[in-house]
Amino acid sequence: MKVLAILGSPKRKGTGYKVVQQIEQKMNQVGKVEFDYLFLSDANLGLCRGCFLCVTKGEDLCPMNEDRISIERRIESADGVILVSPGYVQNVSWLMKNFIDRFAYTHHRPKFLDKKVMIVANGGAGLEKVLDSLRIAIGGPEVVSELAYMKTPWPIAPKVEEKQGKRLEKAAVRFYQAINEKSNEPSFTNYMGFKFFKEIIPAVREYLPADYEFYKDKKDYYYATRIDASKRIGAGILSRIVTFLMRDLAPYEDRKSRE
Ligand SMILES: Cc1cc2nc3c(=O)[nH]c(=O)nc-3n(C[C@H](O)[C@H](O)[C@H](O)COP(=O)(O)O)c2cc1C
Known part of the structure; x- marks a missing residue:
């Protein structure tokens, strides 16, 4: 089983990365999973210029000829995709938003509907809104697992940490099982x-x-x-x-x- 994690933090290996590493570890306790990490902060994915050509006339006419195509291939070769974003003023980070916009054409002409998706938001307030934005990304393949991971600038009580760890584990196992079911009947x-x-x-x-x-x-x-x-x-x-x-x-x- 192959999973691609797409991380939208400009900090690269911040909290979101650590959360995905834990998800990777929990999934591997259930069965063999190969993980691929795509850090949007490293990707050469220019800012959407708003020409709308990808939607109207086709993505091949996008004036920016860079990592979008190789990212498409990485998504295509995965069975499951994890979309991860920190909460920035109760929304996704700019890197994640640009990624979502650069793949806007997949909302008209879906490419990835055979994938299973897990969405992960991390931060404090407003994580539901972050999850709402992630839920519709890359043309709307089925979101089978989601996690709002609380990360405050101060330490939190061990029992709260423990609860959060259990939620993470449940979400990781649910994601593994959904990919493993291999059902392709559309929602x-x-x-x-x-x-x-x-x-x-x-x-x-x-x-x-x-x-x-x-x-x-x-x-x-x-x-x-x-x-x-x-x-x-x-x-x-x-x-x-x-x-x-x-x-x-x-x-x-x-x-x-x-x-
Ligand atoms: C510009 C900016 C806006 C932020 N907005 C919020 C917010 O609205 N609510 C919140 O709880 N945390 C907010 N945060 C904190 C981050 O969501 C939090 O530190 C997150 O865990 C960082 O994840 P990362 O280490 O994966 O980048 C913000 C951080 C930045 C840089």
Whole structure:
């Protein structure tokens, strides 16, 4: 089993790194796990310039030609990914936010949905908000385990440390087990995402050509898998309702001015 840990602290080997090392150790007590550490502070991943070309016309047209492609490969070669960020004013660090933005196209054209994800936030206040940002990163593969790890600038009581250690161990074991299950049936949310994109993309074809090319030949899902009948029916109905509710966002055609 291969796990890639993506660490968003500018401090490199700070608290987040120590937490991941403990996760690595706990997982290896259950079974053999090979860990790869990606320190975003070392990566040559430029700041997103906001051209939006990756989403509209395709990530190959991103004007920055650096580590994004090798990072993609590292994610692809892992079975599980751990996303780690310190809490900075109740949000992810800038390094993690830039990483999330640089992979924005995967929210339209998912690449990593076969991965299992663990999210880890560390710091004090506002860790839930940090976890919320991490939860949707890299196009939304299923988050199977999460950990809010408290780290205060002062020492905390041994019994609190002990409790935290137990929570860490549970989260690490849960992550191991979820990867080991090897199930690739999509979650309702991800299946719903597929149905939604499939439904709306033809109408915005000229504005999102990369999405159109990506979805046009896809039938049941992003990859071959079994889709439960209730999920199929539920998502079909819901995606139509969502499309209807979002009708004001549909491309505007000024028919009168064309006449
Ligand atoms: C710019 C900045 C903002 C921070 N904001 C918060 C915060 O909102 N709440 C908090 O409890 N800790 C905050 N912290 C502290 C870090 O979250 C905490 O020290 C964390 O454990 C550092 O993790 P690291 O060693 O992996 O970088 C902040 C630190 C920095 C540098």
